[in-house]
Amino acid sequence: MTSNMKMAELINSAPELLEITERIGMSLGFGESTVEEWCEHENKDCFTYLTICNIAVSENYRPSEHEIEKMHVADVTAFLRNSHDSYLYSLLPELEREINLVLVGRPDSEKKVISEFFLKFKGELGRHFKLEEEKIFPSLEALDRKGHGSEKIFRHEHGEIDEKIQDLINLLLKYVSYGSRDVRVTELLSFLFRFRQDLAIHSRIEDCLILPMIEGKLSPREKEILVCVAQGMQNKEIAARFDISVFTVMTHRKNITEKTGIKSIAGLTAYAILQGLIDIESIK
Numbered sequence: 001m002t003s004n005m006k007m008a009e010l011i012n013s014a015p016e017l018l019e020i021t022e023r024i025g026m027s028l029g030f031g032e033s034t035v036e037e038w039c040e041h042e043n044k045d046c047f048t049y050l051t052i053c054n055i056a057v058s059e060n061y062r063p064s065e066h067e068i069e070k071m072h073v074a075d076v077t078a079f080l081r082n083s084h085d086s087y088l089y090s091l092l093p094e095l096e097r098e099i100n101l102v103l104v105g106r107p108d109s110e111k112k113v114i115s116e117f118f119l120k121f122k123g124e125l126g127r128h129f130k131l132e133e134e135k136i137f138p139s140l141e142a143l144d145r146k147g148h149g150s151e152k153i154f155r156h157e158h159g160e161i162d163e164k165i166q167d168l169i170n171l172l173l174k175y176v177s178y179g180s181r182d183v184r185v186t187e188l189l190s191f192l193f194r195f196r197q198d199l200a201i202h203s204r205i206e207d208c209l210i211l212p213m214i215e216g217k218l219s220p221r222e223k224e225i226l227v228c229v230a231q232g233m234q235n236k237e238i239a240a241r242f243d244i245s246v247f248t249v250m251t252h253r254k255n256i257t258e259k260t261g262i263k264s265i266a267g268l269t270a271y272a273i274l275q276g277l278i279d280i281e282s283i284k
Helices: 006-013 017-023 035-041 046-057 065-069 075-101 108-146 159-175 185-216 222-229 233-243 245-258 267-273
Strands: none
Touching: 006 017, 006 035, 017 046, 017 075, 035 046, 046 075, 046 185, 075 108, 075 185, 108 159, 108 185, 159 185, 159 267, 222 233, 222 245, 222 267, 233 245
């Protein structure tokens, strides 16, 4: 995906990007406009839009730290807020209506079990969004105002939400009795599969883009220390280069390990290469 692609070609190549486009706050009706032209028309940052699109369509795509630094924070915040609104005020109510229609005429035991399971899932998802709105949004806004985040954010686990959706799918697919072909159930299950995929994309965007923007970001000095470590320099050598104490070097290295989650020198070297902080040829 590139900025000179036609917007229509982009959406046709990956229909899931229709939701991404809407949630970042861009309208349709782009005619023959390229991605760059339409982003400019809609007052959105093209690089930010394409990065979110790349994360959405590829499970293996991970933006580098340098790419994350280039992101337009206001557009990311708008995307996150609009996504929450889409789930809370559109997708979840629609899903609840479809479930209630499927349960019409079912045994009371089935109605009770499915209804209570869905309501529990709905409540957990709502609490998850509320936590994000109370913790992540203010940090993103602080990042936009000050150029850095000031609050350490707890990394949310999205696995349980995905498991709940899969459990609901399996309950309807395997353990609810059907006397004959039921089109409504098929439609409901199709909706649930799409809903699960949509939430998985949303979670992936948060995990590899939004949270790294506000937590675990290496400072300029920490990046310099990391490069030195990757080049095989000892603490004393690093201290001499930057005219700081060995204790300060050790503190920086501890912070680097905590932020990256990587402890070994080999691992930190690989991280520095992947983040574009050092060229692989320079450490041979």
